[in-house]
Amino acid sequence: MTTRTAPPGELTDLIGGSPAGTALRDRLLTALATDRTPSADAADDRARHVHRRLRLLAGNLPPVAELLRDPEQLAVLSECAALVEPPLYMAVINHYVLCLRSIVALTDDPAGIGAPWRALATGRTKGLFLLTEIGEASSQLGIRTTARFDPATGEFVLSTPSAGAAKFSGVGGSGVPQTAVVCARLQVGGSDRGVFSFVVELTDDAGPLPGVTVSPTVEAPSLPLDYALVRFDGVRVPYRQWLRDGARIDADDAFHDPLGGPDARLARTLSVGQALWATLPSAVAAVARQCSVQALRFSAHRRAHGRLAPGARLLDLRNQQHALLGALAESFALTCAGRSAQGLWARRCAADGHGASGPRAEGMTFSPWTAVDRPLAVLKAVTVRGAVRVAGECQHRCGLAGFLGPNGLDGYRRCTHVFETAGGDSQLILMDAGRTLAQEKDGGQPAGPLPDVPADRSGWWPAVARAQEARLQSDLHRTVRQRTRTVRQRSQAGRTGLGLWNPLLAAAQELGEAYGTRLVADTVAATVASVRDPELRFVVETLAALYGAVEARRSAGGLLATGTLAPAAVRALPEVIDGLCDQLLPHLPLLWEAMGAPQDVVPAPLGADDYAAALYTHLDR
Incomplete structure (x- = not known):
């Protein structure tokens, strides 16, 4: 297959949004770049x-x-x-x-x-x-x-x-x-x-x-x-x-x-958070893309002098490919999640004109956020955590250069990490999401066998994520019912909600994370399905498959614990990731052209073809 060096319009639209959005982006970036x-x-x-x-x-x-x-x-x-x-x-x-x-x-x-x-x-x-x-x-x-x-x-x-x-x-x-x-x-x-x-x-x-x-x-x-x-x-x-x-x-x-009550009023007052959760995923996705592109360009041009292969590029090393191509794949997934968050909020706006959904005061336990809007709040939490991983991995894989201020990675990592707490504490959001999922009437349905889809295909990870969420939801629902029954039988006076949930906080958070992981996996699958161009479809399917394989390897412990994946499937993941990296490498120029910001807008030396010369130029300004 002949690889393109310039992104097709469909890829530009997929990353950048509508023509109106692209025009606004160009105008704002130009204005900010001109103001030095x-x-x-x-x-x-x-x-x-x-x-x-x-x-x-x-x-x-x-x-x-x-x-x-x-x-x-x-x-x-x-x-x-x-x-x-x-x-x-x-x-x-x-x-x-x-x-x-x-x-x-x-x-x-x-x-x-x-x-x-x-x-x-x-x-x-x-x-x-x-x-x-x-x-x-x-x-x-x-x-x-x-x-x-x-x-x-x-x-x-x-x-x-x-x-x-x-x-x-x-x-x-x-x-x-x-x-x-x-x-x-x-x-x-x-x-x-x-x-x-x-x-x-x-x-x-x-x-x-x-x-x-x-x-x-x-x-x-x-x-x-x-x-x-x-x-x-x-x-x-x-x-x-x-x-x-x-x-x-x-x-x-x-x-x-x-609204009739203080809790409902609080949820409505804080519904402004929906606008933040609808736009923050896109912002952290843009940061993650920029980190990935800059780190990949740096690794593609940087030579190492290790005795195994003197003069080899850093990007020739498998562990560097797994980390940085995996980061690029995750930044693509975060981009899909950002588009989905915008779509969710747009539908809220169409429904009531302001984008503020009706309050659900009964959902307030650890924090008010999931009572305001569970899917958007959870998308905020999981996309921020994904961006923190990407920025941190890229910084680490660039060595000393990753910590130098002019290269930007340290500032991006710190900015994304702030939003673990800012904009609604992510841990509290995920615990509340898990708690409400466990208490829903049907408690989730036990997952059946996984579809017969190879792990190197884009449809594999969404199926795994759905199965994992279903297993965790069913297990926690059953545990909550058993504990509640025991409390009632013992007639323990003064037993509080904390008494019931304190031993289950980690399980609730794990379920909230699985719910968020499944939301992101679904947005990636929907994006892949929407692509018409055959070559681009191949590239985004490969990105989606790599994202899934890397996510599965990162969360292998939980997947093994529930039986969602067998040990043999987990042991096979490194080889799967190798093959997907090989498929993506020829398309890197296309991807970093489409996914990175223009060099004159974010003039970090890290992304230059000659890093040392660019760093000297920056310092001599």
Whole structure:
């Protein structure tokens, strides 16, 4: 088969999305690449640098209302920021995905908020989302910041009752106007009415506004942003800046909420997370692709002097092929998952206009996230973990070069790793997903024998992933029923949910991971099935098969424990991976042309044909 050196349009569309998405990506990347002002180290200078870049993006984006209605455009914005400058991506998430999305989703008329909305929409003010409180774990389920309604003025009085209720976010630095969506517990007539969001102006050019206290900057070396603690002392918020989402307070101070309860209201308030989970997979997939392409190019050009084969390329070594071609295959799978997450959220948007599904308060146990949207939350968790693996493996396989700042891999690894906790703790998401799956009525169906598909075919891994999920779900469902029956028989007074689930947390997380693995495997299978071009179909089928074989080898212990795979099948995997690597190697130029960012956009020396010369050039700038 003759191999192409330039990607066909279908591959470009598969990786890059629609023509409109590609055009927006080109515009944003060009704007960011043209702006070569270096980032500063001092906190105040970093804050101004990030704000300037946000304004640059705002000038090249569609109007906010249009942007926030289109999952693909929001995902493209996320990808571009994450590729070019990971700290900027965190600011983009706060400003667009969480702050502005909250306003659009939770109020009928954003313009009715007035000047704060106009400043946010144009980028004159940097937007933040203040949810997490510093003092306790799972603080989202126990928000202590209060917003007391004052009937005399029709305003809300925002207060932080203790140091532990201080909010934590990237609000440090000075000289930058900032406005936040603050999640606080609404109190009307002395009663708790649940957690709502409020638009609160925090700082202007001179610093914090009256009643707002911002701590000195808290350093977070893994991601150089200016984090700080924020406290409120009687800050007055106008009624129009309450994101009330259909709730109201009548003239007689009677409170009405169409959702009917605090847990349902909390789930709705936090439904803004759907926008993050729908776009974060695409962003981390873009980062994973870039890591893989750069590490592969580096290995393809780098010679080694080991005595077994002096002068051989690093990429001639089987262990390097397994690691880096496996990373490329996983980044392809993450790309498919990112497209699927966008599609899920687009369907949510089509259903209700905002992309916020109905709350399921009964799903809140370890965290609120799976109650908001289980598939999207789990896709967030598993794609982030996949990107962390890819970035870490690529960094390791590049030796010292993988740790040098100009090459970018260390920054990408740290950025992806942050999202294990940020955006909803991945471990809690997976445990909650496993717990709810185990308690579903049918408890899953025992898996039958695997289809007779060879392990080097793209259909093998989806079948394995489905079988593994079914076995784990059936086993945990049965265990929960047995333990529940035992508790009832013993009549153990005071037996709590933790008493039932504490011994099963690892099993719940394992089931949640299997569910997420199956979601990704299904998205890869659907993508492969959609490809029409024969040569491209061969390439993506090989990528999909390699992804499955590498995943099976990585998770062999669990697959053997459940009996999903036999020992002989696991022992055969290295040879399967060898054969798939051999099939992919001739197509590498095609793949890294399609899957990597242009060199002028991400000018890391690592991806250059002559690495040493490129590194010298970079250092001499």
